[in-house]
Amino acid sequence: MFRRIEPATHGALDFAELERLGIQPDDVLDFSVNSNPFGASPKVWDAIRQTPLERYPDRESIALRRALSQRLDIPLEQIIIGNGTAELIQLAAFAFLQNGDHALIVEPTFGEYERSVRLMKANVHRWRAVSKNGFIPSAEKIHKRLSQRNMQVVFICNPNNPTGQVVPHEVLGEWADLFPETLFIVDEAYVAFVDGMKSAISLKRKNILILRSMTKDYAIAGLRLGYAVGDEAAMNAMKKFRPAWNVNALAQAAGLASLQSEKYISETLEKLRSEKETLVSGLKELGYKPVPSQTNYFLLPVGNGADFRQKLLAHGILVRDCTSFGLPTYVRIATRTAKENAKLLETLRQIS
Numbered sequence: 001m002f003r004r005i006e007p008a009t010h011g012a013l014d015f016a017e018l019e020r021l022g023i024q025p026d027d028v029l030d031f032s033v034n035s036n037p038f039g040a041s042p043k044v045w046d047a048i049r050q051t052p053l054e055r056y057p058d059r060e061s062i063a064l065r066r067a068l069s070q071r072l073d074i075p076l077e078q079i080i081i082g083n084g085t086a087e088l089i090q091l092a093a094f095a096f097l098q099n100g101d102h103a104l105i106v107e108p109t110f111g112e113y114e115r116s117v118r119l120m121k122a123n124v125h126r127w128r129a130v131s132k133n134g135f136i137p138s139a140e141k142i143h144k145r146l147s148q149r150n151m152q153v154v155f156i157c158n159p160n161n162p163t164g165q166v167v168p169h170e171v172l173g174e175w176a177d178l179f180p181e182t183l184f185i186v187d188e189a190y191v192a193f194v195d196g197m198k199s200a201i202s203l204k205r206k207n208i209l210i211l212r213s214m215t216k217d218y219a220i221a222g223l224r225l226g227y228a229v230g231d232e233a234a235m236n237a238m239k240k241f242r243p244a245w246n247v248n249a250l251a252q253a254a255g256l257a258s259l260q261s262e263k264y265i266s267e268t269l270e271k272l273r274s275e276k277e278t279l280v281s282g283l284k285e286l287g288y289k290p291v292p293s294q295t296n297y298f299l300l301p302v303g304n305g306a307d308f309r310q311k312l313l314a315h316g317i318l319v320r321d322c323t324s325f326g327l328p329t330y331v332r333i334a335t336r337t338a339k340e341n342a343k344l345l346e347t348l349r350q351i352s
């Protein structure tokens with residue numbers, strides 16, 4: 001009677017779990033979400049105070065799309081806004097996949113891609129990066145895989161969650177040209193965290209769809225906001241599947257204000273990059289072996305990820321157990337502020 005679909009596993013606070021453990025959400029330091037820990041720009045708070053709540057939001061998010069269009073130098077018609085990138089992943093699956101289609105997922109990666117492929121009853125194919133190679137994706141091997149079978153869709157998280165590794169820009173362009181029947185969905189949720197990383201938007205290929213999150217670098221995860229950039233026909237196809245008023249007025253206002261906070265965002269991300277180096281050095285001093293990554297987050301081999309997470313949670317620290325990524329011996333840690341990172345290191349010192 002019911003269609004069945006399993007939810008993807010995510011990091012972030014699990015409020016029900018905290019209630020069971022008798023821990024207040026405000027008492028937890030959350031290293032499990034890969035967000036800007038310095039919080040939203042002060043301009044966001046001003047914008048929110050001025051947003052009327054009694055009015056329905058703009059269904060087309062025109063002001064925000066216009067600002068993005070100027071920022072990215074692409075036409076308004078090639079941008080749609082979503083209630084977080086999570087919604088856009090699902091809209092893309094609705095629009096571009098159907099029963100029996102084939103989708104390749106470059107793994108280990110974010111669980112929503114597989115869930116959305118399954119939702120459409122399409123076939124999941126995987127190519128998996130391995131620890132032996134530092135989880136760096138092999139362009140050659142993925143190319144080979146693409147040559148073996150026609151895929152309707154390829155999901156590439158770039159930079160990847162949870163490994164923080166990157167598929168080079170030129171490689172994406174080459175694949176798009178070599179496999180014109182395939183839609184490459186490139187999730188750039190974390191692109192702002194990699195210093196100088198070029199977005200696939202600049203490749204301007206019709207068969208590359210770029211997903212961007214505004215919840216991570218702008219620290220507005222509680223509001224939900226993301227956008228997709230692609231060919232106009234693809235954007236129109238996705239639009240048909242979205243619920244009306246999918247992006248609330250506060251999120252639209254916060255997105256606009258964040259775009260006007262360039263200095264705040266770049267300064268906080270710069271600070272975060274330097275905090276990451278300090279945190280990684282601190283972990284090495286304690287005898288851990290963080291896996292090199294290009295992002296603010298990284299994998300840490302710990303023996304048993306689930307146990308390690310529980311042990312730290314009892315001390316009010318949350319890390320991401322990587323079992324759901326098929327990496328049960330790892331946790332993923334996202335850098336926070338200097339004081340918070342010091343607390344993590346101190347706690348690790350105490351419990352090990």
Ligand SMILES: Cc1ncc(COP(=O)(O)O)c(C=O)c1O
Pocket residue numbers: 083084085086087110157161187189212213214215216221224225226
């Ligand atoms: C790779 C990736 N894409 C998308 C999302 C979802 O982002 P949003 O908050 O914009 O829905 C996440 C969140 O964890 C993610 O890791």
